[in-house]
Amino acid sequence: MKKLFFIFSLGFLVIICFFLFLFPRSQFPRTGQNIADAPNIVIYVIDTLRWDKVSAYGCPQSISPEIDYLSKQSTLYVNAFSTSCWTIPAHASLFTGLYSQQHQTNQLDIYLPDPKTTLAEKLKQAGYQTAAFVNNSLIGRNTNFLQGFDHAYEAFRDEEPQAVVPVQDPFKHDVLSTVVKWLHQYKPPEPYFIFINTIEPHLPYTAPHPFRKIFLSTAEAKKNWDHTYKMFAENFLKIKPFSDQWKAVMPKLYAAEVRFIDYHLGRFLRELKLNRIGRETLFILLSDHGETLFQRHEYQMDHQFHLHDEVIRIPLIINFPRYMSKNDMRLPKVSLIDIYPTIMHLIREPVQSEIRGKNLLAPDYGHELIFTEYYKPDFSVNYFFSQGYELDDKYKCSLFSVQNDEFKMIKRTKGNDEFFDLKQDSAELNNLISMPHYELKKNELSETYKSFRLLQAAEKSGTQPVQFDDKTKACLRELGYLQ
Numbered sequence: 450m451k452k453l454f455f456i457f458s459l460g461f462l463v464i465i466c467f468f469l470f471l472f473p474r475s476q477f478p479r480t481g482q483n484i485a486d487a488p489n490i491v492i493y494v495i496d497t498l499r500w501d502k503v504s505a506y507g508c509p510q511s512i513s514p515e516i517d518y519l520s521k522q523s524t525l526y527v528n529a530f531s532t533s534c535w536t537i538p539a540h541a542s543l544f545t546g547l548y549s550q551q552h553q554t555n556q557l558d559i560y561l562p563d564p565k566t567t568l569a570e571k572l573k574q575a576g577y578q579t580a581a582f583v584n585n586s587l588i589g590r591n592t593n594f595l596q597g598f599d600h601a602y603e604a605f606r607d608e609e610p611q612a613v614v615p616v617q618d619p620f621k622h623d624v625l626s627t628v629v630k631w632l633h634q635y636k637p638p639e640p641y642f643i644f645i646n647t648i649e650p651h652l653p654y655t656a657p658h659p660f661r662k663i664f665l666s667t668a669e670a671k672k673n674w675d676h677t678y679k680m681f682a683e684n685f686l687k688i689k690p691f692s693d694q695w696k697a698v699m700p701k702l703y704a705a706e707v708r709f710i711d712y713h714l715g716r717f718l719r720e721l722k723l724n725r726i727g728r729e730t731l732f733i734l735l736s737d738h739g740e741t742l743f744q745r746h747e748y749q750m751d752h753q754f755h756l757h758d759e760v761i762r763i764p765l766i767i768n769f770p771r772y773m774s775k776n777d778m779r780l781p782k783v784s785l786i787d788i789y790p791t792i793m794h795l796i797r798e799p800v801q802s803e804i805r806g807k808n809l810l811a812p813d814y815g816h817e818l819i820f821t822e823y824y825k826p827d828f829s830v831n832y833f834f835s836q837g838y839e840l841d842d843k844y845k846c847s848l849f850s851v852q853n854d855e856f857k858m859i860k861r862t863k864g865n866d867e868f869f870d871l872k873q874d875s876a877e878l879n880n881l882i883s884m885p886h887y888e889l890k891k892n893e894l895s896e897t898y899k900s901f902r903l904l905q906a907a908e909k910s911g912t913q914p915v916q917f918d919d920k921t922k923a924c925l926r927e928l929g930y931l932q
């Protein structure tokens with residue numbers, strides 16, 4: 450009898466193991482949705498916020514007191530990265546959990562395809578009330594980013610109903626007041642998902658005078674700096690170089706914008722606290738990309754045409770008392786693509802097999818490799834052209850970057866690749882691409898990126914990828930392509 454019981458138990462164990470093998474924990478299918486204990490979710494994008502302009506990330510100047518206070522109550526990801534250097538592909542990755550090559554929403558086509566399943570669609574299906582409040586027209590109805598939102602407020606439409614490029618005067622609008630108004634009207638029991646993008650501190654740097662006064666002299670603060678975009682274009686095209694005065698003032702104007710948006714964030718967080726209505730809130734604060742700010746000779750302002758640290762690294766702070774500790778600084782590298790699977794885990798939804806992001810609440814979160822992509826800048830070229838400028842041919846190429854803890858490779862389809870030793874040169878100012886000493890490391894990163902692209906292409910076309918060596922297999926395993 451004992452023997453029979455043992456055989457039966459063993460058989461049962463084998464069946465359980467078989468199912469666990471087929472469906473790892475985060476992907477275990479569940480029947481029926483249960484949102485009774487699901488949290489409210491707020492994703493707040495401070496567009497163009499450079500990570501090292503936040504004191505909590507080490508900025509020596511006190512520019513962001515509200516973000517710094519929030520970070521003390523939250524978990525801060527020290528090494529967080531976007532998937533690109535500009536708004537459209539970064540938001541597409543945030544909304545779908547996919548890399549640029551997978552979601553295909555980039556310079557070539559800025560329209561987020563209908564078949565892509567977005568966070569808002571998944572949350573709506575799960576029973577959430579979903580609302581978007583945006584002041585960046587790249588993230589609106591025109592580009593199909595509002596899929597799945599029950600309610601959508603596009604602040605820029607007040608000014609330009611057909612806007613297809615960012616409206617560069619966001620202070621006429623008060624996006625956050627509209628969110629607060631919506632919160633006052635919100636009726637439980639369903640939880641809510643709110644997405645916010647206030648566009649600032651994007652160019653032009655036009656913070657109100659009280660905020661300029663903090664960082665600029667009285668004379669500088671009073672001056673009109675509104676033509677920053679024109680100056681950027683003319684400087685970039687070598688028509689009119691920036692004067693030393695401009696170079697000195699622009700970072701201060703940017704700081705004033707950060708302080709301005711920081712002030713409003715604080716105001717919003719206090720309102721949010723008053724409106725929690727008995728349900729816990731997962732609050733995610735992040736940026737979609739950074740900003741250049743005269744760090745290097747060729748790319749002095751804005752955030753396009755390159756993939757250096759200052760434009761791809763982002764702040765990421767998560768406040769979620771149930772799961773995450775206070776004042777917790779986490780070092781592993783994370784990416785925008787991790788937000789989607791993290792939220793899917795919370796609402797107990799399986800994650801599609803094409804998702805490479807990791808659940809930030811799981812013990813094995815973090816990536817060994819970070820990939821970013823910037824496709825041939827047709828959209829930006831057309832924008833420049835519409836303003837009367839023609840972009841130099843050398844910028845009309847796609848860029849890709851791959852990095853680990855030690856090294857980073859930036860590849861361009863027109864050549865002029867770059868390679869950096871991140872331990873020695875974290876600012877990525879010393880290009881070592883022609884140094885023979887790094888040949889092996891360069892080849893490794895180069896091959897890794899080729900494999901990454903090849904596999905994504907194979908996945909897209911449904912064909913079987915070619916055979917890879919052990920090193921590449923290890924990389925692909927880390928990416929989640931192989932078991």
Ligand SMILES: [Zn+2]
Nearest residue numbers: 496497536737
């Ligand atoms: Zn942006």
